[in-house]
Amino acid sequence: MIDFLDLAEVNRPIASQLNNAMLKVIERGDFILGQECEGFEQAFAKYIGVKHAIGTGSGLDALTLIIRALDLPAGSEIIVPANTYIATILAILHNQCIPVLAEPSPITYNLDMTRLAEYLSERTRAVIAVHLYGQVSDWKAIEKFARENDLALIEDAAQAHGAIYAGRKAGALGDAAAFSFYPTKNLGALGDGGMVTTDDDELAQNIRMLRNYGKGRTGDSELLGWNSRLDEIQAAILSVKLPYLDSNNNRRRAIARQYQELIRHSSIQLPLAIEPSAHVWHQFVIRTSQRSDLVRHLEDKGIKTAIHYPVPPHQQPVLCQHYRLVSKQHQLPISPKQAARYSLDMQLPDSDILPITERLSSEILSLPMNAALTDEQVRCIAQAIDSW
Numbered sequence: 001m002i003d004f005l006d007l008a009e010v011n012r013p014i015a016s017q018l019n020n021a022m023l024k025v026i027e028r029g030d031f032i033l034g035q036e037c038e039g040f041e042q043a044f045a046k047y048i049g050v051k052h053a054i055g056t057g058s059g060l061d062a063l064t065l066i067i068r069a070l071d072l073p074a075g076s077e078i079i080v081p082a083n084t085y086i087a088t089i090l091a092i093l094h095n096q097c098i099p100v101l102a103e104p105s106p107i108t109y110n111l112d113m114t115r116l117a118e119y120l121s122e123r124t125r126a127v128i129a130v131h132l133y134g135q136v137s138d139w140k141a142i143e144k145f146a147r148e149n150d151l152a153l154i155e156d157a158a159q160a161h162g163a164i165y166a167g168r169k170a171g172a173l174g175d176a177a178a179f180s181f182y183p184t185k186n187l188g189a190l191g192d193g194g195m196v197t198t199d200d201d202e203l204a205q206n207i208r209m210l211r212n213y214g215k216g217r218t219g220d221s222e223l224l225g226w227n228s229r230l231d232e233i234q235a236a237i238l239s240v241k242l243p244y245l246d247s248n249n250n251r252r253r254a255i256a257r258q259y260q261e262l263i264r265h266s267s268i269q270l271p272l273a274i275e276p277s278a279h280v281w282h283q284f285v286i287r288t289s290q291r292s293d294l295v296r297h298l299e300d301k302g303i304k305t306a307i308h309y310p311v312p313p314h315q316q317p318v319l320c321q322h323y324r325l326v327s328k329q330h331q332l333p334i335s336p337k338q339a340a341r342y343s344l345d346m347q348l349p350d351s352d353i354l355p356i357t358e359r360l361s362s363e364i365l366s367l368p369m370n371a372a373l374t375d376e377q378v379r380c381i382a383q384a385i386d387s388w
């Protein structure tokens with residue numbers, strides 16, 4: 001029996017350290033925006049190599065606050081990979097902006113740089129590069145594209161804690177980056193949490209205010225803020241876990257290498273690491289056109305897998321409410337009010353405009369990947385796959 005991910009197992013080796021960290025916070029009696037959050041923000045900023053790190057309540061909030069702080073006009077278009085997690089898209093919609101869904105590369109699963117120009121319009125204001133599955137997007141090309149077209153560049157680094165591009169860490173590449181500390185991420189809390197990283201002083205100051213009711217120095221609300229803070233207990237836990245991030249990522253790399261060497265099945269496409277020492281393998285995603293059959297075969301052998309993600313954002317009901325779109329089964333009428341709010345008088349994609357995204361979502365399969373997996377278990381999974 002091999003679970004896809006057993007978080008109790010993952011956290012067990014440091015359970016007593018986590019316990020002590022939580023007890024310290026309980027005894028101090030300070031739970032919101034105290035010394036733990038500040039200490040972890042400083043440690044994380046240093047680790048990523050940026051001036052500012054601002055803790056938030058979640059990764060979704062980190063993304064939402066970045067876009068808010070950029071102060072883009074309503075109806076601005078933001079180019080985003082169509083195969084991302086729904087959170088990236090929700091952050092755009094919450095800001096009355098339009099997600100322009102771009103096809104990923106079927107090799108790296110990140111934005112296909114050869115096609116980005118197709119998605120440009122006079123209303124494009126930003127690009128969100130999602131470092132999917134733990135591999136940084138083609139940054140040199142993205143930077144050039146953003147510079148040439150005067151676009152803000154946001155990183156969704158929720159799956160890429162510790163990933164590297166040309167010597168710089170994910171989170172230090174764009175104008176600002178969002179991290180998630182959801183428990184399953186490479187650096188995971190024991191609850192929700194997120195972080196914005198940036199070198200921009202003004203953006204950082206704005207996001208600090210926005211996460212805390214828009215309060216400025218005097219404590220008066222100056223901006224239309226939210227309540228989205230990284231709480232002291234989660235910050236204390238993350239401070240315990242941060243020093244283990246690199247060794248855990250190295251363990252993930254070793255597991256990925258083992259999978260790459262052992263899985264030989266001719267109907268399976270293995271993932272590609274452009275730079276093996278830079279990938280942090282949030283997920284190890286294989287592809288096959290007979291996925292449901294493979295899932296059943298592995299389940300019979302007691303091995304659990306997962307899919308990231310089975311339904312792409314453009315086929316989810318929420319997008320159909322905001323978009324004139326896609327899957328007939330979910331299609332809902334757009335009220336004039338919504339259309340006006342989201343400036344939906346524009347041309348939006350029809351159903352077969354994202355064939356690569358749709359094909360990937362039907363073929364991808366995530367194998368177990370976490371630092372607690374043993375070599376023996378990895379061998380067992382690889383053997384089970386090759387016996388399919």
Ligand SMILES: *Cc1c(COP(=O)(O)O)cnc(C)c1O
Nearest residue numbers: 058059060085087158180181182
């Ligand atoms: C997890 C994740 C998020 C959202 O983070 P939460 O902390 O769960 O809100 C955003 N983008 C991507 C790519 C993610 O994997």
